[in-house]
Amino acid sequence: MLTIAKNIYDYRELMATLAWKNIALRYKQAYLGIAWAVLKPVTLMLIFTLVKSFVGIDSGDIPYPILVFAALMPWTFFQESASDGVNSVVGNTALIKKIYFPREIFPITSVLTKLVELGINFLILAGLMVWYQMMPSVYILWVPLIIAYTVLAALTIAFVGAAVNVYYRDVGAAMPVLLSLLMYTSPVIYPLQLVKDKLLVQQAAGEWSNMLYTLYTLNPLAGIIDAFQNVVLRSQPPDLATLIPGALMIAVLLPLSYIYFKRAENYFADVI
Amino acid sequence: MPVIEVSHLIKEYRLGAMHGLKQTLLNTGARLMGKKVPERPLFKALDDVSFSIEAGEVVGIIGHNGAGKSTLLKMLAKISTPTRGSVTANGRIAPLIEVGAGFVPDFTGRENVYLNGAILGMSRQEIDKKFDEIVDFAEMAEFIDTPVKRYSSGMQVKLAFAVATSVESEILIVDEVLAVGDLAFQRKCFDRMEDIIKGQGRTILLVSHNIRQVERMCNRVILMDHGKVAADGPATEVCELFYQQSNIKIQAQAQHAATARVSGSGEVTIDSIDVLDDAGHPVNEIESGGRLRVRIRFTLLHDLEGIEIVAGTHRTDFIYISSASTRDVLPNAAFSRGPHEIEYIVPTFPLAAGTYSVRLVFLDRNWRFLFNGESLKTFTVKAKRLQTMNSQWKTVDLPSELRVDGTLYALPQ
DSSP states (O other): OHHHHHHHHHTHHHHHHHHHHHHHHHHTTOSSGGGHHHHHHHHHHHHHHHHHHHHOOOOTTSOHHHHHHHHHHHHHHHHHHHHHHHHHHHHTHHHHHHOOSOTTHHHHHHHHHHHHHHHHHHHHHHHHHHHTTOOOOGGGGGHHHHHHHHHHHHHHHHHHHHHHHHHOTHHHHHHHHHHHHHHHTTTTSSOHHHHHIIIIISOTTGGGHHHHHHHHHHSHHHHHHHHHHIIIIIOOOOOHHHHHHHHHHHHHHHHHHHHHHHHHHTTHHHHO | OOSEEEEEEEEEEEOSOOOOHHHHHHHHHHHHTTOOOOOOOEEEEEEEEEEEEOTTOEEEEEESTTSSHHHHHHHHTTSSOOSEEEEEEOSOEEEEESTTTTOOTTSBHHHHHHHHHHHTTOOHHHHHHHHHHHHHHHTOGGGTTSBGGGSOHHHHHHHHHHHHTTOOOSEEEEESOSSOSSHHHHHHHHHHHHIIIIIHOOEEEEEOSOHHHHHHHOSEEEEEETTEEEEEEEHHHHHHHHHHHHHHHHHHHHHHHOOOEEEEOSSEEEEEEEEEOTTSOEESEEETTSOEEEEEEEEESSOEESOEEEEEEEETTOOEEEEEEGGGTOTTOEEOSEEEEEEEEESOOOBOSEEEEEEEEEEOTTOOEEEEEEEEEEEEEEOSSOOOGGGGGOSBOOOOEEEETTEEEEOOO
């Protein structure tokens, strides 16, 4: 644990430079530049709002567009950092074969890069809050913690995925499919309250209901999205009951994922 | 204490392609069921390599293609991990392995200097401090804010070289980078390397196919052959050994590749062509300035009168060197049907070390070609003494004298 922290500290400048490279490269020859970073969640927000007008999703007392945007922010961040992280090692073949630095820098840098884009999305969120005349509460101080947790969740997938992807490119190809599946099992389009109502209040699945709910909350994104909406929009503290199952899973899987990555990294240059 | 310590280093690679996911799953299944799974054969790229390098040493690593030089460098630079054995390095290593590996085409020269510097382990302040020097050395001040994709390949390499050599590391690993840019820039690179080597006292590992360069810059050379250390010692000795090995290899290739070019009327068939030593035994190698003796055995289909036989030598690039004609000694030679033998002798064959071939022409009295053949027999001329830089710059070894400030010196032959 200490060596990881030391590595990250020692190579902070390199990671900053590589993250800057990723961002600059992405928007270098684009007329809209960094605006592309907000285009995805904003477009999805508009689409979901449109869909919502047909199917009817109860968003409680929060206007649906801002609710779905607050879900899309952590979701898009998680989704993009996980999939970029998985492809980060293979995408840097030239560097892997020519020079050594701790290889975890690649997935970590991918996540850092997305953090910058997430930051830009906060501006849009602030704009929406002004539009809907919502005041942030003191609970907004939870945001950094929630984002740190999201980073760890993304890294859990990125480490193991990046390592396996070196051997089997199938992983890189499968990521978009798996992640879009995950989106529907996360409270992005619908608020978590609907799932709670169905399973915990109405006991829709009979005696299985409570277990199904725990299973649902094993997905770290369930806790993350709900907590983010709570602290930003609902002026409430995060619901720990939904956070804990996912957090426990990440606490177990992240070290395993990292150990696997460090073992595999010795052979990256030979196999890639 | 040695700066680099390599002990019993072994690196194995699996030959053949990697299996897909399906095959791997099937194999794992089979293994679980207790069945044997065919393993891909192993290839030892490095086989029990051990050596240590002291601080300040400049060590060259030479060897034929595939001898394991680059694999060794990868181990030293920690890019790849040994299968067995260990590599320990005390100090920061800056690998100059293929300059410009991290260049991003869309970035300007300035951005790439910062990026590449960071990749090579320089801090931002360090790059800030050295930026002007880097740009100045690369002669790129005018283009530094232009994207690298608009650079010529020479410009890219110049910039990359400038960045890479400004890293302040205890150990510098250089792989075939000096042959970059135009002649003037190569000179500059060379000077910079010499400055790093001589002036800064860093430990340097240089891998190159340019043996002259290695011989000149290094004080110690390691010769790799088939993944093993074939020789390790003073530069001149090891380089000389490598030359001998190379010559043998070149000769083998030349003899293999130099298929005889033959045309003729069919009236003459060549039975054998041999290069002989003084005792009359066939050899493949003679000494520069020594006696060349070529024995040609041929058979005539019918009696031939007034024919001319010309024997000679040529270089592998078909520059004719020598020739001798029977017409000059036997203007009206008549040969009966059946086998004959002639010998072509050059008492002192003064050519510089290299590979040469025998050519042969048979003409009748009307200058009609009965036989015309080139590259009929390939042989090597080996240098009498240790080769020096100077031996590249000559075709023939002529007895020479030098008068230096009035004193006459005869050069050893």
